[in-house]
Amino acid sequence: MSTPDQAPYLPSATQPVRGVVWLIHLALPLLGLWLLLAQPSVNIFWQHNPSHFWMILVVAGISVVLGFQVSEASRRRRDARLMLVSMVFLSSAGFLFLHGLATPKIILPAGSVGFDLDHQVGLTVAAAFAFASALPLGERAAKAVLDSQHIIRAALIGFMVLWGVVSLVPGLTPLSDPPSISPIHWVPWASAPALVLFVAAGVMMFMLHRRRPSAMLVSLMTAYALLAESVVAGMSQLNWHLSWWEWHLLLTLAFVFVAYSAYLQFRREGSSAGLFDSVALSSTVRRIRRDYDEALEEMVEHVRRGEPLAAQRLSGKFRLNEGQAAVLDRAGEALARERELTERLSALVEVSAQTRVGLPEDELLTSSLDRVRQAYGDVKIALVSEGKAQVGSREYTFKDTNPIRRGELLAFPLTVKGNLAGVLEVPVGGTRQDEALAATLAGQLSISLENARLYRELDTLFHQYMSPDVAHALLADPSQAALGGELKELTALFADLKGFTTFSEKVTPAEIVEMLNRYHTAAVPCILNNGGTIVQFVGDALLALFNAPATQPGHARAACQAALEMQRAAEQVAEEMAWKRDDIEWPRFRVGINTGPALVGNIGSPELRGFNAMGDCVNVAARLEGIAEPGTVVIGQTTLRQLGDGAQVQSLGPLSLKGKEELVTAYVLTDLQ
Numbered sequence: 001m002s003t004p005d006q007a008p009y010l011p012s013a014t015q016p017v018r019g020v021v022w023l024i025h026l027a028l029p030l031l032g033l034w035l036l037l038a039q040p041s042v043n044i045f046w047q048h049n050p051s052h053f054w055m056i057l058v059v060a061g062i063s064v065v066l067g068f069q070v071s072e073a074s075r076r077r078r079d080a081r082l083m084l085v086s087m088v089f090l091s092s093a094g095f096l097f098l099h100g101l102a103t104p105k106i107i108l109p110a111g112s113v114g115f116d117l118d119h120q121v122g123l124t125v126a127a128a129f130a131f132a133s134a135l136p137l138g139e140r141a142a143k144a145v146l147d148s149q150h151i152i153r154a155a156l157i158g159f160m161v162l163w164g165v166v167s168l169v170p171g172l173t174p175l176s177d178p179p180s181i182s183p184i185h186w187v188p189w190a191s192a193p194a195l196v197l198f199v200a201a202g203v204m205m206f207m208l209h210r211r212r213p214s215a216m217l218v219s220l221m222t223a224y225a226l227l228a229e230s231v232v233a234g235m236s237q238l239n240w241h242l243s244w245w246e247w248h249l250l251l252t253l254a255f256v257f258v259a260y261s262a263y264l265q266f267r268r269e270g271s272s273a274g275l276f277d278s279v280a281l282s283s284t285v286r287r288i289r290r291d292y293d294e295a296l297e298e299m300v301e302h303v304r305r306g307e308p309l310a311a312q313r314l315s316g317k318f319r320l321n322e323g324q325a326a327v328l329d330r331a332g333e334a335l336a337r338e339r340e341l342t343e344r345l346s347a348l349v350e351v352s353a354q355t356r357v358g359l360p361e362d363e364l365l366t367s368s369l370d371r372v373r374q375a376y377g378d379v380k381i382a383l384v385s386e387g388k389a390q391v392g393s394r395e396y397t398f399k400d401t402n403p404i405r406r407g408e409l410l411a412f413p414l415t416v417k418g419n420l421a422g423v424l425e426v427p428v429g430g431t432r433q434d435e436a437l438a439a440t441l442a443g444q445l446s447i448s449l450e451n452a453r454l455y456r457e458l459d460t461l462f463h464q465y466m467s468p469d470v471a472h473a474l475l476a477d478p479s480q481a482a483l484g485g486e487l488k489e490l491t492a493l494f495a496d497l498k499g500f501t502t503f504s505e506k507v508t509p510a511e512i513v514e515m516l517n518r519y520h521t522a523a524v525p526c527i528l529n530n531g532g533t534i535v536q537f538v539g540d541a542l543l544a545l546f547n548a549p550a551t552q553p554g555h556a557r558a559a560c561q562a563a564l565e566m567q568r569a570a571e572q573v574a575e576e577m578a579w580k581r582d583d584i585e586w587p588r589f590r591v592g593i594n595t596g597p598a599l600v601g602n603i604g605s606p607e608l609r610g611f612n613a614m615g616d617c618v619n620v621a622a623r624l625e626g627i628a629e630p631g632t633v634v635i636g637q638t639t640l641r642q643l644g645d646g647a648q649v650q651s652l653g654p655l656s657l658k659g660k661e662e663l664v665t666a667y668v669l670t671d672l673q
Helices: 015-038 049-077 080-101 113-134 139-147 149-168 187-211 215-234 242-269 282-304 312-318 322-353 361-376 434-465 468-476 500-506 509-529 555-580 616-627 637-643
Strands: 380-383 389-391 394-396 404-406 409-416 419-427 484-498 533-538 541-546 588-604 609-614 633-636 647-655 664-672
Touching: 049 080, 049 242, 080 113, 080 139, 080 149, 080 242, 113 149, 113 187, 113 215, 139 149, 187 215, 215 242, 322 361, 322 434, 361 380, 361 434, 380 389, 389 419, 394 409, 409 434, 419 434, 484 500, 484 509, 484 555, 484 616, 500 509, 509 533, 509 541, 509 555, 533 609, 541 555, 541 609, 555 588, 555 633, 555 637, 555 664, 588 616, 588 637, 609 616, 616 633, 616 664, 633 637, 637 647, 637 664
Parallel strands: 588 633
Antiparallel strands: 380 419, 389 394, 404 409, 409 419, 484 541, 484 588, 533 541, 588 609, 633 664, 647 664
């Protein structure tokens, strides 16, 4: 992301052309000076003391006004660069005024030596301030300048007063003596530092302008260049000749150019508050923009609260005129409406995102209402109760899907499968889009409500007829119901009730159903709580899988833990049922467990399918269940290896199982630590 100082300067097609034109204009005064010095006959002598004095007085006045304007901007923005720029104008104006006072027949009858030196001394001091103002001051340096600004001003004023005394009081010092006829030879060399400093300051201002384009920076850069040329023109020391008048003209142009640029900017903006903001340090510019952003946010909040003339609250802080405040008010209102629209659209998106699997209807409406009220105001939702759509004491009867208006409230019907399910009450009237957005909100809430009820029905239906893992997987991704499967290692658990046939012959069908439900009610939580997936109920038998469909570390141990818990739960059921009828023997679970690879997936036809597992691993688990004694758990060799330490078993030795050519080693699991 680019910073304010990294913005492009000018389009590449126009930048060179403007630069060449600007350089030509600056070169013309130097060309004229060269022609005057090269042709003494053209460089005529003209001395008119009143004209000189009043011209100096006007130019010094312009410079003083500019200096105070920039100084005020420095105080208001707390900016060190602006403070140094103001010193350029004030120091130039002070010494220029002293030069004007030294005009012959104003104070002294024939002028003074100071009359010849005031100009160069003043420009040298101003050049030092100009160079300092163009430096990229850091925070510490800028703070040091601001902390010492009063000392700097006092020192400058003291030096100017002292120079005025020693150069204007007759007979006090050599500076107040009448000027010599011959030029002072060391003046050109003494003026060289001022020339170098002005040129360096102009170059640095140009580099700043490339990073941060500004008309005022161009004006200041041009002024520094003209002041440098004024230094060059003053080196000739041909008093009252045209070349001598030229440096006065260049000095005038430098200050008038900046003043005219400030005037144009004032005309364009209608205020003097930000005339010199573009000249300020980067840290100041960032602070100004931050202040403007905060002020705009504050104004937008005033507008959103319905407070009139919100910009008037900021006019004093930022010195806005009435026209600017009115424009800012309209801009703030437009921005507030835009943000309100964005906020409402954002609320719609969030409401739609809250409709997800497993979210209860009440929670959906509560969370949606909290979010919607942030954007739409005092929104209310009520569901149909006892056939009535009522919000508080207001009852609504909808003949179609059109809203009902009551004052500043619009009531929209919420429908589920075309039937009235509730009512949405929305305050409207703030923007033109209010009614359309409210209608969209009602439609979105109807969809969310219908989806929540549909998911609730599916969730209830799925969980009653299949394992929770399978149900969640299908609700999240219905494509998982497609026919097909994958080879996966799993642990299969087979269980049935030994003695079920004998029990069935002695009791009524109702008691059979009651017995099965009691046993399965006790057994199913043991499997589900250990991460198993029940894929089949066949009469008194069940098949559960571990590590399918959801991946489950330690699936063999989880299956064995579930089996032992099943046996303990079944014993408790048998004891409870025996208390009810002690004339019959209650069945007991026998469990077979085996671990190995199996084909897992949806098996069946396009019309009817089921989640299941096939393979030798599952077949062996069924055979182990068939040889288990009632109340025991028989496991295979692979399962035992995965249990590790802590499994207490009794070996059954190698067994010949139906359908298996090789012998299968099996164990009775008695405990698991």
